[in-house]
Amino acid sequence: MAGVQKARREETRRQILAAAAALMEEGGLRALQIRAVAERAGYSIGSVYKHFADLDALVVAVNSGTLVRIRDAMTAATEGVSAPLERLKALAATYLRFARDNVNLWRGLFDHHLPGGKSIPEEHRQENVVLLSFIGREIHALDPGLDENALAARTRTCFAAVHGVVAISLEDRFVGLADDTLPAEMDFLVERLAGH
Known part of the structure; x- marks a missing residue:
C-alpha cells in the first residue's frame, strides 16, 4: 500500500512539474503561476503546494x-x-x-x-x-x-x-x-x- 501511495505522489508531482514546464515554455516565467499550474495539471492549488513549498x-x-x-x-x-x-x-x-x-x-x-x-x-x-x-x-x-x-x-x-x-x-x-x-x-x- 505504501508503494502505491508513493507512486501516486510521484506521478502527481511529475504531472504538476510537466504542467509548469509547459506554461513556462508557452508564456515564459510570467506565465508560471500556482493557480495556472493547478488548472493545467488538473489538481487543486493545495496539491501544488503539497509538492512545492x-x-x-x-x-x-x-x-x-x-x-x-x-x-x-x-x-x-x-x-x-x-x-x-x-x-x-x-x-x-x-x-x-x-x-x-x-x-x-x-x-x-x-x-x-x-x-x-x-x-x-x-x-x-x-x-x-x-x-x-x-x-x-x-x-x-x-x-x-x-x-x-x-x-x-x-x-x-x-x-x-x-x-x-x-x-x-x-x-x-x-x-x-x-x-x-x-x-x-x-x-x-x-x-x-x-x-x-
Whole structure:
C-alpha cells in the first residue's frame, strides 16, 4: 500500500512539474503561476503546494528540468566527436540551438532569482556544475597545464562569452548577430577562446 501511495505522489508531482514546464515554455516565467499550474495539471492549488513549498521552488524544479534537457542535448551532440576543439564547438552550437528552440525555458534559467536569504538547492547547483564540466573537460584536454583554479575560471569565461553572444543575438540587439552568420561566428569565438 505504501508503494502505491508513493507512486501516486510521484506521478502527481511529475504531472504538476510537466504542467509548469509547459506554461513556462508557452508564456515564459510570467506565465508560471500556482493557480495556472493547478488548472493545467488538473489538481487543486493545495496539491501544488503539497509538492512545492512556493512558486520559487516550482520555478527551480522547472529550471532543473531544463538543465537536464540541455545536458542530454550536449551529451548527444558530442557522441562520436573525438577532437576537444570540435567537441567545444558542438557544445556551443547545441547551446545556441537549445536557446533558439526553447527560448522561454532558456530565459527562465536566467530571469528567475531567489529572494534574499534563500539558497539554491544543492541538486539544482549540481546540474549547473555538470553543464560547466562539459566545457571544462574539453578546455583541460586542450590545455592540460591549467591548474584547478585557472581551469574553473577559463571554463566560466568560455561559458559567459558563448552565453553573451547567444543572449544578445536572441534579444535582437543592434550588436547581435543574424541567424545566417551566428553559427560561423560562434565557431570563431570558440576557436579564439580555446587559443586556436
